Amino acid sequence: METFPEQTPPSIDYAQPLLEHNQLATSYAIQTQDLVQNFGQKVAVNHLNLSVRPGEFFGFLGPNGAGKSTSIKMMVGLLRPTSGKVYVGGVDVWQDPLRARALMGVLPEHLNLYERLTGREFITFAGHMYGVPAADVTRRTEELLRVLDLADDAEKMIVDYSVGMRKKVALAAAILHRPQVIFLDEPFEGIDPVSSRVIRDILQDLTRRGTTIFFSSHIMAVVERLCTRVGIINQGVLVAEGTLQELRERASGEDKDATLEDVFLNVIGVRNENHNLSWLE
Numbered sequence: 702m703e704t705f706p707e708q709t710p711p712s713i714d715y716a717q718p719l720l721e722h723n724q725l726a727t728s729y730a731i732q733t734q735d736l737v738q739n740f741g742q743k744v745a746v747n748h749l750n751l752s753v754r755p756g757e758f759f760g761f762l763g764p765n766g767a768g769k770s771t772s773i774k775m776m777v778g779l780l781r782p783t784s785g786k787v788y789v790g791g792v793d794v795w796q797d798p799l800r801a802r803a804l805m806g807v808l809p810e811h812l813n814l815y816e817r818l819t820g821r822e823f824i825t826f827a828g829h830m831y832g833v834p835a836a837d838v839t840r841r842t843e844e845l846l847r848v849l850d851l852a853d854d855a856e857k858m859i860v861d862y863s864v865g866m867r868k869k870v871a872l873a874a875a876i877l878h879r880p881q882v883i884f885l886d887e888p889f890e891g892i893d894p895v896s897s898r899v900i901r902d903i904l905q906d907l908t909r910r911g912t913t914i915f916f917s918s919h920i921m922a923v924v925e926r927l928c929t930r931v932g933i934i935n936q937g938v939l940v941a942e943g944t945l946q947e948l949r950e951r952a953s954g955e956d957k958d959a960t961l962e963d964v965f966l967n968v969i970g971v972r973n974e975n976h977n978l979s980w981l982e
């Protein structure tokens with residue numbers, strides 16, 4: 702039987718305590734039960750059942766159009782599921798959205814930022830929105846700006862930020878209130894190697910302190926390095942889930958040296974075909 706390491710309860714400054722709504726869901730940081738999203742005839746997410754323990758660093762993988770962003774949007778309260786349930790910290794996200802949102806930090810796929818605010822104003826605004834005491838907002842904002850290498854551009858309006866800078870400012874706003882659970886949709890896309898290292902360090906530090914992180918990515922090396930568990934979704938269906946070791950054993954049998962990329966390609970059934978363009982010959 703699978704065992705999980707004992708987790709110290711996350712130290713939460715400002716979020717509400719866990720509720721006893723659902724006995725099963727409370728032992729998980731995130732739980733989805735038969736989550737479905739249909740867009741007309743298209744089944745984008747097909748009965749997704751996922752359970753993520755507190756303190757886990759969960760990587761969500763899948764090819765383009767597999768249903769990752771759609772799943773995340775349903776988990777964080779941005780897109781109402783066609784059917785199914787989502788619990789975050791034991792709170793039903795669609796029954797009790799405000800309480801659920803207080804427990805989470807979110808870096809969505811499409812960043813809807815306040816373009817006319819400066820970076821500093823935006824992060825500060827996010828802190829106040831979550832009810833963080835003013836002195837802490839100021840201190841944390843300055844630290845985040847410095848660590849994420851945004852201090853020199855803190856007075857610039859977000860409309861003038863690069864793609865990577867926008868992502869970093871959105872990440873700062875997502876973590877400033879020290880949420881229990883953080884959802885990140887492609888956090889490393891468009892981020893330079895230096896900032897990528899900084900973000901990895903911050904996220905690892907958060908999980909060490911009990912925060913749960915759920916993130917989607919196409920960057921296998923990052924997922925391999927960071928994640929304690931991985932889920933692979935293909936055409937809306939969760940096709941594999943487990944630790945890297947478990948996935949390796951299941952997907953690659955005897956090949957102990959299989960990389961996550963090997964496992965991924967194997968699980969989603971990519972064959973070694975000729976991908977040359979005929980008209981280049």
Ligand SMILES: Nc1ncnc2c1ncn2[C@@H]1O[C@H](COP(=O)(O)OP(=O)(O)OP(=O)(O)O)[C@@H](O)[C@H]1O
Pocket residue numbers: 740743745763764765766767768769770771772
């Ligand atoms: N608002 C929408 N209306 C119609 N179809 C949608 C909508 N949003 C997503 N889809 C479809 O749902 C499927 C899953 O899309 P989703 O964005 O979740 O994929 P993804 O795994 O995040 O892909 P990527 O890695 O390319 O970002 C795709 O076929 C997409 O075209």
